[in-house]
Structure formats: C-alpha cells, structure tokens
Amino acid sequence: MEYKNYMKLEFESKSQNEAFARVVVASFAAQLDPTIEEITDIKTAVSEAVTNAIIHGYENTTGIVKVTCYIINQELEVIIEDEGRGIEDIEKAKEPLYTSKPELERSGMGFTVMETFMDEVDVYSEAGLGTKIRMVKKFKSLIADE
Amino acid sequence: MQLKYETNNNTLIVELEGELDHHVAEDIRIELDDIIERKRIRNLIFDMGLLHFMDSSGIGVIMGRYKNISKLGGKVAVVEVPDKIDKIFTLAGLYRIVEKYQNKREAINRM
Numbered sequence: 001m002e003y004k005n006y007m008k009l010e011f012e013s014k015s016q017n018e019a020f021a022r023v024v025v026a027s028f029a030a031q032l033d034p035t036i037e038e039i040t041d042i043k044t045a046v047s048e049a050v051t052n053a054i055i056h057g058y059e060n061t062t063g064i065v066k067v068t069c070y071i072i073n074q075e076l077e078v079i080i081e082d083e084g085r086g087i088e089d090i091e092k093a094k095e096p097l098y099t100s101k102p103e104l105e106r107s108g109m110g111f112t113v114m115e116t117f118m119d120e121v122d123v124y125s126e127a128g129l130g131t132k133i134r135m136v137k138k139f140k141s142l143i144a145d146e
Numbered sequence: 147m148q149l150k151y152e153t154n155n156n157t158l159i160v161e162l163e164g165e166l167d168h169h170v171a172e173d174i175r176i177e178l179d180d181i182i183e184r185k186r187i188r189n190l191i192f193d194m195g196l197l198h199f200m201d202s203s204g205i206g207v208i209m210g211r212y213k214n215i216s217k218l219g220g221k222v223a224v225v226e227v228p229d230k231i232d233k234i235f236t237l238a239g240l241y242r243i244v245e246k247y248q249n250k251r252e253a254i255n256r257m
Binding site: 018019037040048055096104105106107110 | 165168200205206230238
C-alpha cells in the first residue's frame with residue numbers, strides 16, 4: 001500500500017484516553033488542511049469508535065486500544081482496534097438506537113454517527129478475538145483542488 | 147467539563163461547557179439527577195452554547211434525563227445549539243422528544 005504518511009498510537013482502555021485519541025487523530029489530519037467541520041467529524045467518529053472499544057470491547061477491563069492512521073491519496077484512513085470480546089451481530093450493532101448496554105444510558109448511535117460523519121466505515125469483528133473498525137475521510141477542500 | 151446551573155421556579159437551566167463524552171457523562175448524570183431530586187425540578191433546559199465537543203454519549207445523557215423528567219410530567223429543551231451538535235441531535239431524532247429554542251429566555255417562556 002502506497003501511503004504519504006503514517007502514525008500509530010496505543011493506549012490503555014481508560015475513558016480518559018477518549019479525548020486524547022480524538023485530539024491526536026485530529027492533529028495528524030491537520031496536514032490535509034481540513035475545514036473545521038471536517039475536523040469535528042473526524043473527532044466525533046474517533047470518539048465513538050474508541051468509546052465502543054472501551055465499553056463494549058473490554059467492558060471496562062484493562063486492554064490495549066490501537067489507533068493507526070494513513071494518509072493515502074489525500075484521504076485519511078483511521079483504523080481502531082481492540083482485542084476485546086468482539087461483536088456477535090455486526091448488523092444489529094449498526095442499527096440506529098440499538099444498544100447492548102441500555103443500563104449505561106448508551107444511545108445506540110455510535111455506528112450511525114461514524115457512518116454519517118465519515119465517507120467509509122468497515123467493521124471486522126470476531127467473538128472473543130476483538131474488533132477492528134476502518135474509517136476513511138475524504139477532504140472536500142482537496143477534492144475541489146484536484 | 148464544567149457544569150453550571152441556575153433554577154427558575156421549578157425549571158433547571160444547565161450550562162454545559164467544554165467537552166461531553168463517555169468519560170464525563172457518568173459524573174454529569176449523577177450530578178444532574180441529584181439536583182433534579184433535591185430541588186424538585188419539573189422542566190430541564192440544556193444550554194449548549196459553550197459546549198465545544200459532544201459525541202453520542204451526550205445523546206444518552208439527554209435521553210436519560212428526558213425519561214425521568216417526562217415521567218413526572220416535565221419537559222426537556224435544548225438552547226444555543228451549535229451546528230455540529232445540531233447535526234448529532236437531528237441524526238438521533240432527539241427533536242421528536244426534546245424542544246429546541248434559540249435561548250433560555252425563549253425556552254422558559256414557552257415551556
């Protein structure tokens with residue numbers, strides 16, 4: 001795979017790291033000259049994916065969340081991985097307002113937010129092994145320049 | 147995350163400032179429920195004007211308070227909603243249950 005830039009971040013599955021992760025990815029994306037709206041979209045999508053890894057993947061036990069970013073052809077690819085319990089039914093998990101943890105007042109909107117704010121979202125998951133979410137953001141400012 | 151609040155009769159006006167994500171949602175929920183119970187609150191207004199970031203955890207906080215407040219016949223409103231947060235509210239269908247007003251004065255008058 002040809003890429004222009006790459007970064008990888010690993011951190012413990014603590015909720016304090018949600019803000020840390022989204023700020024790091026937003027800072028990395030800054031080199032693509034995004035609009036403020038595009039930066040907000042990325043931050044929000046990353047926050048959702050990292051929160052899912054912490055709450056659902058590790059269920060508040062300690063594990064490692066990995067965030068990898070590539071810049072490929074003026075696009076940002078973000079991969080968020082955990083080695084937690086995995087998702088049994090991905091289609092069900094993606095349904096708006098569905099949550100497996102209503103007692104935690106989760107809104108069930110995580111995947112819908114990711115899919116709305118990013119241009120591509122793919123979910124790979126296996127029960128007992130973990131979950132990997134791959135998201136791509138295309139930047140309008142750069143598309144217009146091409 | 148900073149949470150400031152004021153009351154107007156039995157309406158609680160909460161000003162959310164900073165970032166609302168899963169990390170702070172639990173604390174905010176506990177603090178709000180405590181105020182709502184202690185001060186016998188009927189209606190709740192969220193002032194979002196100084197909120198710089200919110201993900202779907204914020205939807206959970208608002209919907210959770212709506213459930214409790216509406217059981218007692220009260221209403222929930224949001225005011226000064228930034229565009230980026232409006233996008234998430236619309237996506238979640240929040241405006242089917244929560245009213246949006248320009249500012250807290252308008253909300254107090256119309257609730």
